[in-house]
Amino acid sequence: MIPVARKEKLFVEEVVKELVVYDQERHRAHRLSPTAAWVWRHCDGQRTVEDMAALMRQETKAPAGDGLIWLALERLDQAHLLESFEGRPDSVADVSRRELIGKLKVAGLVGILLPVVESLVSPTPARAPSGKK
Amino acid sequence: MTTSVMPTLEWSSPRMEKLGRLAWVAGTAFLSHGVRVGIRANDHGVLEQVRDYMPPFWTPSSSSVVDLLYSLVLGSPGRGAGKGANLLYSGVERRACSQSLRYVLECMENSLEIDIALRAPDRLFVHAGVVGWHGKAILIPGRSLAGKTELVAALLRAGATYYSDEFAVLDASGCVHPYPVRLGLRARNGRPGKRFAVEELGGHSGTQPLEVALVAVLKYRPGARWRPRALSPGKATLALLANTVCARTRPRFALDILRRVAERAVACRGARGEAEDVAAPLLEQLESLATVGDRVRAPGPSRETYLEGTVMAPAGSRLHVGGGEYDSCGAQGEIVR
Numbered sequence: 001m002i003p004v005a006r007k008e009k010l011f012v013e014e015v016v017k018e019l020v021v022y023d024q025e026r027h028r029a030h031r032l033s034p035t036a037a038w039v040w041r042h043c044d045g046q047r048t049v050e051d052m053a054a055l056m057r058q059e060t061k062a063p064a065g066d067g068l069i070w071l072a073l074e075r076l077d078q079a080h081l082l083e084s085f086e087g088r089p090d091s092v093a094d095v096s097r098r099e100l101i102g103k104l105k106v107a108g109l110v111g112i113l114l115p116v117v118e119s120l121v122s123p124t125p126a127r128a129p130s131g132k133k
Numbered sequence: 134m135t136t137s138v139m140p141t142l143e144w145s146s147p148r149m150e151k152l153g154r155l156a157w158v159a160g161t162a163f164l165s166h167g168v169r170v171g172i173r174a175n176d177h178g179v180l181e182q183v184r185d186y187m188p189p190f191w192t193p194s195s196s197s198v199v200d201l202l203y204s205l206v207l208g209s210p211g212r213g214a215g216k217g218a219n220l221l222y223s224g225v226e227r228r229a230c231s232q233s234l235r236y237v238l239e240c241m242e243n244s245l246e247i248d249i250a251l252r253a254p255d256r257l258f259v260h261a262g263v264v265g266w267h268g269k270a271i272l273i274p275g276r277s278l279a280g281k282t283e284l285v286a287a288l289l290r291a292g293a294t295y296y297s298d299e300f301a302v303l304d305a306s307g308c309v310h311p312y313p314v315r316l317g318l319r320a321r322n323g324r325p326g327k328r329f330a331v332e333e334l335g336g337h338s339g340t341q342p343l344e345v346a347l348v349a350v351l352k353y354r355p356g357a358r359w360r361p362r363a364l365s366p367g368k369a370t371l372a373l374l375a376n377t378v379c380a381r382t383r384p385r386f387a388l389d390i391l392r393r394v395a396e397r398a399v400a401c402r403g404a405r406g407e408a409e410d411v412a413a414p415l416l417e418q419l420e421s422l423a424t425v426g427d428r429v430r431a432p433g434p435s436r437e438t439y440l441e442g443t444v445m446a447p448a449g450s451r452l453h454v455g456g457g458e459y460d461s462c463g464a465q466g467e468i469v470r
Contacts, residue, residue: 122381
């Protein structure tokens, strides 16, 4: 499984270590936590999930496993930020968010490594009177 | 106000031409935030009243060609239910129809604000209350009924400088400019109440652009204890985008400016109780932020690189945000609650 990040009709803004991605097609904005942003940037159609996990460990010295990368990919796919993603194969153990949080908690890294994709629907310009006037 | 200019749009359409055939007897053109606006009416007297509903800092324009054209039809003659109704058009789109001229003019004011906010070439309009304090600004994003007017009024009573109760008007560098509309405090039943000039509340308006030092995403909840949580710059950007007028039409422009604001400001989110209880602590915390200094970047690709939901500050410093206290983790440069 080699994931590929979607590039079309997206505006990407790097905000310190996070990314804010605006989807012009769906008019949604997404905030990618540093881990989710790292994974998304490395979905270049060249690396497997295992490659990414190894690279993350190497680059960041963080105890990143395949489960973390899979969870990030699932979050990114839900936000329509991946071009190709076939989902986690049956042979790979399904690590839920809760399980992963448990593991990261033990390592004291839950707030640091957990991949988060926070989304909002872009607001339409309000034309109605504000009510205060 | 000049009534010598009869404004026209650069473009036309069959519907626009039809509307143009009405007997327009008075018109005016003005500039607001780089947008050329025209108002025409079928009555001479109404343009004097229109002045009260125009956006802050408008300047007269001698050009008759405009980007936005509002048409006011007073007491339209006819039969049936529509007889005597006042009509408002923006371009060919009807925005209001009422026997009450005041209501129609209020609709015009709202439409003008949004239309200008959508088109302003080098300003970004974010629904927010804004006050200044010792050369820095607090930005309180939120739409109507979020309780921002009460908080802005309380901050003014505590000595802050008024910038806006409606929009944070941001320039390309992320600085906020004054947009001093009158404050509309609600009655106890939540209905719109009287509108006050800031001077009536004992305050004064700012004149210079300010750097945003604190973004406070607050929600009123009766009896809530003031325990704000720090927001990461990315979260702050998203919170501001949720209140940005042109988020859909000019997302790239909006994000570029919001990022600048979020990277330099400290941001927090939380429920607040009564405005009076929050105003003084917010100002105190803004002052202490100024003494802490500018936000610093994460030192490198270590733990803080992956830090979620935190703010950055110089190592060893203490940071206070609206009554919440944050301690630096020393060399890591992290701030934890």
